[in-house]
Amino acid sequence: MSLSRFHIILLAVISIASIPSTRVASAEPRNIIVVLVDDLGWMDLGCQGSDFYQTPHIDQLAARGIRFINGYAACAVCSPTRAAL
8 A cells, every 4th residue: 555645744744743842831820811791892992992982901901911802702692602601
């Protein structure tokens, strides 16, 4: 049974990808804050460019941390979304 060049390359890529990372974990655990808000529009926060609402504390959190801007709700109403978390 002869392996084609594609199969050999695929096997090599899978083998390399399965090697565990040797990155050392940080000594200090990271904090994770999940903010779940009902009926919040995209431009309702200052960190998103709103001039109408003043949200200095949320803006500070956004400036000092990592923002995940592509979150989606599990349902159109908030109750199933809260249960999904």
